Amino acid sequence: MLPKADLHIHTTFSDGKLDPVEAVEIAVEKKLSALSITDHDTYEGYFAAKERADELGIQLIPGVEITSSYKNRESHILAYFFNTDTQFFADFFISQRIERRNRIKGIIQRLNGIGLIVDYDEVRAEANGANIGRPHLAKVLVNKGYARNHHDAFDRYLSTEKLGEINQNYPEVSRVIETIRSIGGAAVLAHPAKFYSEKEIEEFIKLGIDGIECIHPSHNFTLQKKYTAICEKNALLITGGSDYHGGKEMAKRHLGVVSVALKHVDKMNRMCEQRKQIVELKN
Template identity: 40%
Template structure:
């Protein structure tokens, strides 16, 4: 069984519509996959319908941005209920915060001589959850930069002139939101942060797993997080972080890499106990 638990659509910063992503999943010969769009579950209903028609299994997922002290982490949620009222209220608040952040970024770009209208960026986001990748793509379209990588390196990356910190959601709040929606919480791509010192705090907040398998993790890094998970009693997750293109920190295709089947079986088996714990 081929499993990829980290994929994105145009509902957040992916380049493929939900139906096109499912086609790519099928072409990659995956049997189980999860769509983990940033701060939204808007694509899940369409993806579920498409997947079911093709005999594929979708694990409802999400990727929440959250802060630990001054460090931004991404917390993946799996087996969540996309209709959970508290989750939807949380996400609506996040969407509004993203809109306010967009205006602040555009104001900073304007002072740098790059006048970009919010409507241009929202069109790129297809009125979904807007973020820095959408701003970067508009900067490319307008000829202000040659690539999205350049947009981040010069203007949008942390500490750059147009960077605006994300409104704080703590990792504890993100993990609790995922648990309340019936899901398991996993730390995304820990090798990109190199902040293993945060893991005890995340575990105290209820972290269930870490993403050992990721396109940016070397074999050595993957082995390191497998050992760390075993020592600390954490489950493992993994996937391509496919966004529909190539380059950057994202996989070139679904299934690159996959999560081993045995680790997925362990992950799924942990869901009932987590849900029972949340009810107690």
């Protein structure tokens, strides 16, 4: 069996159910060669799991899923192999955390306006110290009987279509891409089928995106081939992962079920090592 990697999972540091160490242990059980914990707007999970990953002999890749703004829409950019010692990046995520809180408060205000009684402190308690997000709010809505389950909460209240425009100040996607590259990392467009047309993907390429998440649970085989062809045509990195959050998810979204060949990870690593050397020379 060819060595594989899952480059997109979430843990308790954002909206996942597993703590980082548990995620690493499951990845080893699944016989993965590499794993990247890509929590929303934080890479603390990497530090929490690194020692255990080293003990078990699995490659743990620094990763994060960054919330950004593209055409006044929320956009997600995956970052990999960046320099984890960079204070600039750490400071960047402090402002991201504040913005996530403000956005949730705006959504709660919208929900209160249609008669749903929800308080920010309830959502913060559900997050339990993790980076707060809509999944935590969804859990509160389910607990209060406003929705049957997580998916129902999003369908009824929390999808972009239902919410409309909520004031948000996430950084422009161009700035996010530039920031990732400036600290030696790779910037990858997450699950494009969910959000972007082919023309918009071309715009991301012009902005300097390094790769596309071709393999994702939301992509059927035809879409995988389509995005892989775009990557090959434009000399972009090919990545993939399960987008695993834990809990009672569909089987196709379990950790390790959706993965990418390790050769793509090695290619990304080589590119980032060269980029780090260039960054050092400039500094």
